[in-house]
Amino acid sequence: xxxxxxxxxxxxxxxxxxxxxxxxxxxxxxxxxxxxxxxxxxxxxxxxxxxxxxxxxxxxxxxxxxxxxxxxxxxxxxxxxxxxxxxxxxxxxxxxxxxxxxxxxxxxxxxxxxxxxxxxxxxxxxxxxxxxxxxxxxxxxxxxxxxxxxxxxxxxxxxxxxxxxxxxxxxxxxxxxxxxxxxxxxxxxxxxxxxxxxxxxxxxxxxxxxxxxxxxxxxxxxxxxxxxxxxxxxxxxxxxxxxxxxxxxxxxxxxxxxxxxxxxxxxxxxxxxxxxxxxxxxxxxxxxxxxxxxxxxxxxxxxxxxxxxxxxxxxxxx
Amino acid sequence: xxxxxxxxxxxxxxxxxxxxxxxxxxxxxxxxxxxxxxxxxxxxxxxxxxxxxxxxxxxxxxxxxxxxxxxxxxxxxxxxxxxxxxxxxxxxxxxxxxxxxxxxxxxxxxxxxxxxxxxxxxxxxxxxxxxxxxxxxxxxxxxxxxxxxxxxxxxxxxxxxxxxxxxxxxxxxxxxxxxxxxxxxxxxxxxxxxxxxxxxxxxxxxxxxxxxxxxxxxxxxxxxxxxxxxxxxxxxxxxxxxxxxxxxxxxxxxxxxxxxxxxxxxxxxxxxxxxxxxxxxxxxxxxxxxxxxxxxxxxxxxxxxxxxxxxxxxxxxx
Numbered sequence: 001x002x003x004x005x006x007x008x009x010x011x012x013x014x015x016x017x018x019x020x021x022x023x024x025x026x027x028x029x030x031x032x033x034x035x036x037x038x039x040x041x042x043x044x045x046x047x048x049x050x051x052x053x054x055x056x057x058x059x060x061x062x063x064x065x066x067x068x069x070x071x072x073x074x075x076x077x078x079x080x081x082x083x084x085x086x087x088x089x090x091x092x093x094x095x096x097x098x099x100x101x102x103x104x105x106x107x108x109x110x111x112x113x114x115x116x117x118x119x120x121x122x123x124x125x126x127x128x129x130x131x132x133x134x135x136x137x138x139x140x141x142x143x144x145x146x147x148x149x150x151x152x153x154x155x156x157x158x159x160x161x162x163x164x165x166x167x168x169x170x171x172x173x174x175x176x177x178x179x180x181x182x183x184x185x186x187x188x189x190x191x192x193x194x195x196x197x198x199x200x201x202x203x204x205x206x207x208x209x210x211x212x213x214x215x216x217x218x219x220x221x222x223x224x225x226x227x228x229x230x231x232x233x234x235x236x237x238x239x240x241x242x243x244x245x246x247x248x249x250x251x252x253x254x255x256x257x258x259x260x261x262x263x264x265x266x267x268x269x270x271x272x273x274x275x276x277x278x279x280x281x282x283x284x285x286x287x288x289x290x291x292x293x294x295x296x297x298x299x300x301x302x303x304x305x306x307x308x309x310x311x312x313x314x315x316x317x318x
Numbered sequence: 319x320x321x322x323x324x325x326x327x328x329x330x331x332x333x334x335x336x337x338x339x340x341x342x343x344x345x346x347x348x349x350x351x352x353x354x355x356x357x358x359x360x361x362x363x364x365x366x367x368x369x370x371x372x373x374x375x376x377x378x379x380x381x382x383x384x385x386x387x388x389x390x391x392x393x394x395x396x397x398x399x400x401x402x403x404x405x406x407x408x409x410x411x412x413x414x415x416x417x418x419x420x421x422x423x424x425x426x427x428x429x430x431x432x433x434x435x436x437x438x439x440x441x442x443x444x445x446x447x448x449x450x451x452x453x454x455x456x457x458x459x460x461x462x463x464x465x466x467x468x469x470x471x472x473x474x475x476x477x478x479x480x481x482x483x484x485x486x487x488x489x490x491x492x493x494x495x496x497x498x499x500x501x502x503x504x505x506x507x508x509x510x511x512x513x514x515x516x517x518x519x520x521x522x523x524x525x526x527x528x529x530x531x532x533x534x535x536x537x538x539x540x541x542x543x544x545x546x547x548x549x550x551x552x553x554x555x556x557x558x559x560x561x562x563x564x565x566x567x568x569x570x571x572x573x574x575x576x577x578x579x580x581x582x583x584x585x586x587x588x589x590x591x592x593x594x595x596x597x598x599x600x601x602x603x604x605x606x607x608x609x610x611x612x613x614x615x616x617x618x619x620x621x622x623x624x625x626x627x628x629x630x631x632x633x634x635x636x
Binding site: 016 | 326351390399400447448462464465467469470472473474475476477478479481482483484485486487489494496556561562566567568571572573575601603604605606609610
């Protein structure tokens, strides 16, 4: 059976899976990224874990290659550069070093771009030539497809849409120091910051008056909205409004057929999606109205990132 | 000699030129667009003027086709749709109707996108695969090239960047009703609006205190800056700062190698370009710093739009 190794490198976990040509992850495992602060140790662990995973399968496998999704990865250079939530600093020549240990076809890409490829090959964006995948986790990530091809940019760093300024330099700071940057508002973290903002702005009572920022989780906010907590409802409305403005702006850029949404914030379901749909249709230019879909990811949540990474290799075999 | 007919449809003039494969306009003419409110009359005039132009040349010409740049044109549909400064209303099936009168290969495109193609074939962006052409006239237009191809979008209306909101819905209105839309600030018209804003905000004396908005021209503002007029200097700084923020945002989208700037506002030279360069480098994300060029158009001003339009056909012959 033809198989691609899909690897999702996150700040906490490194997930590894074996992905068939239908985009199904037939076997998977993980180890803790932070236990290997030395890159060489990490790559040895990655090789060992991958090989163990392959030998754990009874069927004989024909490994076509290895696709890797990682934060701040440049597909053009094969590097990971200055990733704030990984321990390896500076510009890491990931592909070059890993290829020395595991010689096989190998590609690396920004995780949100890998997610976009996954949606195009296996998920919600099959047969689409123009769409944008949006990941709403700790930050805001984007993978942009136009003319049927992923947009890498001049140097492999296209799609850093979490750091576009929405406020003419007069808003919240992002982790990269952008004033008014989108992900300071629209992400799981941005929603938590907005819970604070609403408590500061209004006097209305709320369950959040007795929960500190560090103890606050996304699920709590969804639960509070279900119970009618006004601060939670206002926070979802505020987040959705800014996200809608951002998606309307992005539409004017590449005019996608759809936005495919995934990640923690989308788990809040109708509390984010209903105001988002409403504001989005309000803000869209007339020429785009009724032509842009807001969709959920078509990948299974737990293996979506692995399958997205594997799509980097499957793309060349279809 | 192989020749392409390039046509630039503007609200005031329709310009027609004969463009050779080096992108040189060997002969050109124009007529007044507004004299032909009926589309059929207009197309008859366009055909007659084109044929006269061709027969005015002594050399025998082999006409390869006709490329057309127009506001609000959809390359995918061959239409002009709801163009606010043209007299034909609704969705105009321009290519279908014109092709009936002049059967030859024919393409139409948004004027800023045509300008981008022109820069790629004949101008400043030769050999670039990722760049954005920006037209700064009455409005703000953009033609986006990524992976070596122009981005049309799902429906042919990509690149409407004059109508992205920069202010979370809390700023000047554009002609399409977008609050805080970019072209309300960054365009020849935007600069004039900023001259008013600065006079409203500050009490400093200025030559503009005795000039009404309708009597104000871009050249006056450049001249005033040269004479040290504080309102003019503040207006250029303000315009450049917002434009720099917008270009930094756009960089995070497709990571272009360069922005190629053209149109009326660029005639203000250093008064706009010096603060623009400074703010742009300040606002760019670290990962992009030093990698994105701000360039002037490589096309001759008077025939740039004609040659851009001709590039739509030349693109398929190179």
